[in-house]
Amino acid sequence: MKFAYDCQGGDRAPEAIVEGALEAEKKLGIVAYFYGSEEILKKMPNVARERIVDAIEEITQEESPAMAIRRKSKSAMVLALKDLRDGKVDGMISAGSTGALLAGGMFITGRIEGVERAALPILLNGTMILDVGANMDTTPEMLLSFGKMARAYMIAVQEVSEPRVALLNVGAEEGKGNRQTKEAFSLFQDAMPGFIGNAEARDVFSQAADIIVCDGFSGNILLKGMEGVIGFVQRGFQSVLASGAYAPDVAQTVVAAAKQAMGGLDYRRYGGAPLLGLKKPLIKAHGSSGPEAIFSASVSLQKMIDNNAIAIMEGEYR
């Protein structure tokens, strides 16, 4: 099985990406292809020189995603996406710009027939939430499509036999919410296997559902709001500790306990998330991924391929 690694994407590229890829070669038996600056990559130990694909351009977080994909045809991301499309590799992992990856996924590798829009999920404490930012204005039908793609993925890759699907809403009862969620509710009742009704944002961590479907605007607000709280609490701990009210050894204990308590919130542990709706297996790893996150992403990618996740998704649209 051949995996393309975008060695230009992410805050800790190329080192963390390469290290994670090498770990995946060793433990998963996959064959890694390294997309990035040949000059840098060839100096890194254990990187097979014949599997370096030289990229002389680079896509940054700042540029317009669609533009970047169109113009930077010699970037690691575009080169890898083309090899993915052409079957030279079986799957791809990138910690680069989410927008560019989505645009590239849509334009270069293409969508599953019948899928109108690709969606961006996250996996948090065992629950898949989508869309978290790819589609700002959605229809109830798009939400249904997101639910179906997520369901196929959860069955194939996360091995949840009968995923419980919920709609993100402001209250649990039917009839709650805005026009869109009310319309989606009846559509889901008719057409979504495993639909269990509405989920509130505070249920995201309680594993009350395996899949929570929302539009990309709400999903992004939810995700970033949670990040905001986590950051606030972390800063709070830092200032409590910096205040000198606690002896250094006690402070260390507090930090360790806080890390443990907040561990489940760290979505870097979950090995990234697939871009759903594309014809080819493509995992978006978190921008700050370290080697262990890239390795986890590789495990997910292997499962996605082994268990025919894409074929199962295609089946949903036939």
Added chain:
Amino acid sequence: MKFAYDCQGGDRAPEAIVEGALEAEKKLGIVAYFYGSEEILKKMPNVARERIVDAIEEITQEESPAMAIRRKSKSAMVLALKDLRDGKVDGMISAGSTGALLAGGMFITGRIEGVERAALPILLNGTMILDVGANMDTTPEMLLSFGKMARAYMIAVQEVSEPRVALLNVGAEEGKGNRQTKEAFSLFQDAMPGFIGNAEARDVFSQAADIIVCDGFSGNILLKGMEGVIGFVQRGFQSVLASGAYAPDVAQTVVAAAKQAMGGLDYRRYGGAPLLGLKKPLIKAHGSSGPEAIFSASVSLQKMIDNNAIAIMEGEYR
């Protein structure tokens, strides 16, 4: 100055409400009116019997808000709202059902002329976020109206001289977001004093804006998502401590540090939030308010009246 206290609303009613009201009488020099069961209230020490207004019905969280207001005319909430409308009291505080209070505020006390919808804000770490649940489907014009009401309140009550107003969005740049936020952005540019552009959900705690405007659906998702994280972290701490990995005295220190670190997140400290857009001063206190939260709400209510917040808001619509 006469304040109506809904002694039926909230998890800790009537004791916590009465205690907070008595504290306000003592420290703020206001005159409290106690709406609730006369039988219970007259047994409580220091409650002036001549200022008890007997309520023989009660509105619960479970019933339909509009229905409850219409049918339960002898509930504490409805009796107080009517006295507020008729000028028998100058302001009102309730920790009861938000939906019923909104419906009652709209139907009984009435809206400021020109205000299409009342809005429900929260004050979090110094920033007012609104709407957090009163209006599910909004227009850009409604969002502008929310911004204006919040601005008047922040000037009059929070004494922020030039409030910075932002739109809740998925990115800071202009052009981000869904149809609604894009349209609202240009409307705010034209008509909103102090508009500073978009704010991301993760900026909520960073005091980057004094007012963050959103529709009630997104605002509610944001708020409950944050509550979900806080609950998750709290449960995380509990299970870390219950694991026995830490000696009891160390565990106590950890709990104290966590409480300190998360203190700013506790919106009960902020003394509730006004229902904006109504003709009369009405503060919604958190459902789990204790005496100190009711006292804080009384401080806000007094400022709202002293500083003519309603008149300033009315001025925005002339």
